[in-house]
Amino acid sequence: MPWAIYVLGFAIFAQGTSEFMLAGLLPEMAAELGVSVPTAGLLISAYALGMVAGAPVLAMATLRLPRRTSLLAFLGVFVLMHVAGALTPGYEVLFATRLLGAIASAGFFGVAAVAAVDLVPENARGRAIAIVIGGITVSTILGVPGGTFLGQYLGWRSAFWTVALLCAVALVGVAMALPGRSNAGPVPGLREELRSLSSLGLWIAYGTSALTFSSMMATFSYLGTMLTGTTGLSEAWVPAVLALFGVGSLIGITIGGRVADAHTFRTLTVGMAGVVLASSGIALGASYPVVVIALVPLLGGFGLATNPAVSVRVFAHLGEVRTLAGAMVTSTINVGNTLAPWLGGLVISAGFGYPSAAWAGAGMALAALGMVALGAFVSTAASSSRRPPAALDAPPTPTPDSRHASSAGPQDRTKRSRASRP
Template identity: 40%
Template sequence: MPLGLIALAIGAFGIGLTEFVIMGLLPDVAADFAVSEAAAGWLISGYALSVVVGALGLTAATVRLPRKPVLVGLLVLFILGNSLTAMASTYEVAMIGRVVAALCHGAFFGIGSVVASDLVPANKKAGAIAIMFTGLTAANVLGVPFGTLLGQHAGWRSTFWAISGIGVLALIGILVLVPVIKHAAEGISLRKELGAFTSLQVWLSLGVTILGYGGMFGAFTYIAYTLTEVTGFNESTVPWLLMLFGVGLFVGNWLGGRMADKSIDRTLLFFIAALLVVLIAFGALASSPVATIVALFLMGGFGFGTVPGLQSRIMQFAGSAPTLASGANIGAFNVGNALGAWAGGLGIAAGLGYTSPIWIGAAITVAALLLVLVAMSLAKKSATAPELAPAS
């Protein structure tokens, strides 16, 4: 395995941690700034929407630049944003810090996915992307639970100071372990990268990403409230339950990468359909501690098992101009994140209870399942579709 993949995973760990850890700390942040649960949720939604801006804007602005220095610069931005959040004296300043940190997120994963796929043979590209995203799953398995635990005992700001320190370690890892990738800038242009968006399959892939990820996050964004207010778990157990969810992410990411190297579309169909079943069961059985524990693991596994396939699919249909499309898909993940957080917040604000985000997530997942079926059908009819043979 190329050492560069390890470095990319380290960067993914730091960035993934800053995105996800706030979910376990949301009640503490809301109390500190004296804002409602829905308002605190905008620290998640605002981050996600800013990822979209960075994924498109920064990726487009740096498309002709050498990729390693760009990754380094993005991590510097990440460190600055998290430090600002840690120092924030008001809700508004905390939001600014979240926005600054988020700007690097989409471009890092978008460019990093291209770099990861360039480090391995063609038949291992989805697996290489999965290795990079292992850092994101590790952030959930280890980082989020312990970050939540740290925040509960030393204040939520201490967690963001720790994240800034991890960002420094990730920066060193990129400098030391990622090789200088030959980047033929003369063969790359923004116009060529934008040309990838003339493909209907690229747009369908983006739609599946938004809805598939939005379904999972519709249920997960307010999970701390569901666990304590519905299932009846003590607040001190939330970090360990989040670790279980993270283990599911890890397993799903690994399995999804292996399956997607054989058939991308079949893999997506399987994981999205399975996620829908899990969300329906979770919504119906959320008051049961045993059912909730099982559902958390399966929700993480089936929800994140789609990621290698979704990222590989859009890069495949983008052809020789994958960088901006790859970044756009990372933005799409976070549009889904924002969609799920916003929709789940509406359910809570409407007085539908803390299981309403789960049911809303299930509804969004139904739309994702229908869209992936449409994409598969159209791909089969197209003689030029790269995934035609294995997806049939």
């Protein structure tokens, strides 16, 4: 595997740390900025909004630039936004830097996925994407607890400075690791890129992407609150249980990346079936700490194992025209990231308790299984329509000698037979 793939994964780890670290910093940020905690929480929503909109827009805006140039520009903007966020005294400027930084990060995600696919053979795409996207998983294990630690002991601004430093290191790595040449071959225009979105199978893959991610996140979004409010664990145990989720996610995406290319639909089916079972088990055993702690890493493992397979399905529908369609995978994942807490919150607000969010996750996983089955059916039908019809059995085409032999009379054939004897 080219080391550029690992550099891209590190860059996404640094940016993913910024995406998730605010969950542990909101009280300190709200107090210093003079806003309420819910208002400070809108900084998370701003980031998610920027991720949804930024990937397709920036992927198209930089379509004719070499990919390394685009990636360096996105990282440069991301660093500047975090430096500005660390220095700003006001909430409004910080909100703007979060939005603009997320847009730049979304552009990086979209172009990085296409660049990773181009750096490896077709049968290694799933593994390459797993390494790149795996940076997000590592950020949940190391980045979020690290950001929370820095915020508690050095102030929340130190977390922003740390992310800026990590992304500056990633910028140097991208400049050294990725080829600087222009994109190979002619660059498709906007019309061709938009036409690449017309495939039914592609939109089924997008729907699968949103549902697979949201099915896992519906449970995870309210896991911390459920652990203290329903399971009965102390707050000191929550980071450790969330870290188990991250470890399971890392294992899952590693295994999924290795098998996704050869067994795409099977990976999706097993992954979503596992999320159904893990989420249902958490909902049923929410009052039992041993049950919840045992199932949390399985939830992350099964959920993230599907991520490389989804990307493989998307790129299977694309030829050389894939920048926009590939970038939209980032948008669909963040649609799921937005949809999950909303649906989980609805059932909790309806009075069903925190375990009901896990039931919502199980329901979305079942819907994802239906989407996987639909995708498999459409894929099989498309393959059948492209397969040439089997040749009908037909008599062999006679050669000139055979035609002459068949037209010869019995006496001619007898003479020829005698002449051939020694």
